[in-house]
Amino acid sequence: MPFDIAIRVYLDSFRLPGEAQKINRIMESFGARYHMQCPDLFKNPDVVYILAYSAIMLNTDQHNSQVSTVHEHASSTA
Numbered sequence: 027m028p029f030d031i032a033i034r035v036y037l038d039s040f041r042l043p044g045e046a047q048k049i050n051r052i053m054e055s056f057g058a059r060y061h062m063q064c065p066d067l068f069k070n071p072d073v074v075y076i077l078a079y080s081a082i083m084l085n086t087d088q089h090n091s092q093v094s095t096v097h098e099h100a101s102s103t104a
Contacts, residue, residue: 032060053079
């Protein structure tokens, strides 16, 4: 199963907690399990974990109105 589909299916089954440490553990578990099922797609489980955690953080930044972006900050100071 492709990574993007797998993480969507996984995250569709529950709501992520708001605490970064808990999200970290959940994404570590996802990385280990995904690598076990698709060992040829990524070099090791840590690569899957980093990609999954990064995708979650980018998605949060994109959709959270309380997070200011560098572009907004840079354009307002110019």
